[in-house]
Amino acid sequence: MITSYGVHMPRKLRELNLEEVGRSLHSNAIHLLRDVRTEDSAMGIGPAQASALSVVVFGGPLSLNELAEAEQVRPPTMSRVVEALVREGLVRREANRDDRRSIIISSTDKGTKIIHEGRSRREKRLIKLLSQLDADEIRCLGRASRILSRILVTKHS
Amino acid sequence: MITSYGVHMPRKLRELNLEEVGRSLHSNAIHLLRDVRTEDSAMGIGPAQASALSVVVFGGPLSLNELAEAEQVRPPTMSRVVEALVREGLVRREANRDDRRSIIISSTDKGTKIIHEGRSRREKRLIKLLSQLDADEIRCLGRASRILSRILVTKHS
DNA sequence: TTTGCATACTTAGCATAGCTAATTATTAGT
DNA sequence: ACTAATAATTAGCTATGCTAAGTATGCAAA
Numbered sequence: 001m002i003t004s005y006g007v008h009m010p011r012k013l014r015e016l017n018l019e020e021v022g023r024s025l026h027s028n029a030i031h032l033l034r035d036v037r038t039e040d041s042a043m044g045i046g047p048a049q050a051s052a053l054s055v056v057v058f059g060g061p062l063s064l065n066e067l068a069e070a071e072q073v074r075p076p077t078m079s080r081v082v083e084a085l086v087r088e089g090l091v092r093r094e095a096n097r098d099d100r101r102s103i104i105i106s107s108t109d110k111g112t113k114i115i116h117e118g119r120s121r122r123e124k125r126l127i128k129l130l131s132q133l134d135a136d137e138i139r140c141l142g143r144a145s146r147i148l149s150r151i152l153v154t155k156h157s
Numbered sequence: 158m159i160t161s162y163g164v165h166m167p168r169k170l171r172e173l174n175l176e177e178v179g180r181s182l183h184s185n186a187i188h189l190l191r192d193v194r195t196e197d198s199a200m201g202i203g204p205a206q207a208s209a210l211s212v213v214v215f216g217g218p219l220s221l222n223e224l225a226e227a228e229q230v231r232p233p234t235m236s237r238v239v240e241a242l243v244r245e246g247l248v249r250r251e252a253n254r255d256d257r258r259s260i261i262i263s264s265t266d267k268g269t270k271i272i273h274e275g276r277s278r279r280e281k282r283l284i285k286l287l288s289q290l291d292a293d294e295i296r297c298l299g300r301a302s303r304i305l306s307r308i309l310v311t312k313h314s
Numbered sequence: 315t316t317t318g319c320a321t322a323c324t325t326a327g328c329a330t331a332g333c334t335a336a337t338t339a340t341t342a343g344t
Numbered sequence: 345a346c347t348a349a350t351a352a353t354t355a356g357c358t359a360t361g362c363t364a365a366g367t368a369t370g371c372a373a374a
Contacts (some may be wrong), residue, residue, distance in 0.1 A: 021295055022284040024302035026193065029186040031309040034229065036183065046332085048360055064323060072191065077361055079324055084359085101322040101369045127179040129308045137304050138178055144301030145181035147294050151286045152188040203361085205331055221352060234332055236353055241330085258340045258351040 025148075032126070039121040043114055045088070048073075050118065052081050053107065056091055057115040061106035063096070090114065182305075189283070196278040200271055202245070205230075207275065209238050210264065213248055214272040218263035220253070247271065 043050055048071075055070045056062065062070075068078035082105060085091040090111030096102040107115070130138065200207055205228075212227045213219065219227075225235035239262060242248040247268030253259040264272070287295065 017299065018284050018287055018295060019280065021299045021302060022280050022287055024306065025189065025287075025298060026280055026283055028302055028305040028309060029189045032182065032186045032305065033190065035309060038229070046359055065321090072195070073360085074362065075323065076325080076363080081360075083324095096322095099322080099370070103323075123176065123179050123183055126183055127175050130175055130179055130182075132308055133304065138175060140297065141182060141301050141304060142174065142178045144298050145178060145185055147290065147298060148185040148189065149181065151289055152185060152192060203330055222350090230331085231333065232352065233334080233354080238331075240353095253351095256341070256351080260352070 035129070036122040036125050039125055040118060042121060043118040045085075045090070045114070048077075048081050049085055049088075049090075050115070052078065053085055053090055053111050054115050054119070056085075056105055057107045057112050061104050063102050064105065065102075067105060085111065192286070193279040193282050196282055197275060199278060200275040202242075202247070202271070205234075205238050206242055206245075206247075207272070209235065210242055210247055210268050211272050211276070213242075213262055214264045214269050218261050220259050221262065222259075224262060242268065 037047075040047065040050060045053070052067060052071055055067060059070065064078055064082060065075060067082070068075045071078060073081075082091065082093060086093050089108055092106050092108060094104045094106070096104050130141070133141070197204065197207060202210070209224060209228055212224060216227060221235055221239060222232055224239070225232045228235060230238075239248065239250060243250050246265055249263050249265060251261045251263070253261050287298070290298070
């Protein structure tokens, strides 16, 4: 269905299309991630660890509470995830000299490498899909991406 | 960064932009779902159950193996998820008369209602974000969505 | 200063959700 | 009628989510 968004279009039709675009974007986001996620097994760590490590790598050193908030999980959950990452040598957990209740979590070289390689595998898979498209379609996706970036508040990567 | 995709552009620059668009789409998909997922607690079921139930609702009655494959999990995992959904009265598990090893999983009215309401809450949240945009930007997202739908193989919803 | 409350993290214990291996029931092939 | 293949389940492990409670530190008011 192709519909014009001219300024004289009744409000109701505009809203119907907002809904259609929202539904479609939502569905596409689900399918896109479902597809690229198939590459993640090569990282050798679970999804929660991979996602948390990604925040540490791209969001710089941060405290446990900050990391838990970024990942939308409770501190005890993140405490255990970080413990596993430390055990595997993927992050460092150091004392914060300004506030000794707090910890500073930073990525090791090994952790950074794993995340960059994992991210690269996901993106390669996506790029392979995109390479079927012509230049105009890529340009459209590029502009759409910039629009989405503007309205999606991003706390990392 | 705004770049032309003219037919005479060197191959290397084209590829650089494919990468940039891929990276950006990937990041936006992550942030979009991270945002809308905050509505899911209102459904009162866990993420695996919600996702599986969604496939049953939108993908029609299907067998356990089909459901497991659609959700990218192993049959034993899905067997337990379905058991929970049956216990909560959200799906039915019936014998397949043509092959009595197999089962037919279908949604109950209650399950269908929960999923439609949950989907609606997610989409309302997304539409609220989109409503900041002007008509041209919405049109761009609409076209981008249709392009993505074409290249993302969808097994449900 | 010290008393007491707030904050940051961890520990303990529970539920859900992922896996492999092994079991049961049924179907299909020789 | 055997035997192999297929569909689902059961058993048991790990990972990841939660709340409640514990420990250590910081901060503020008496």
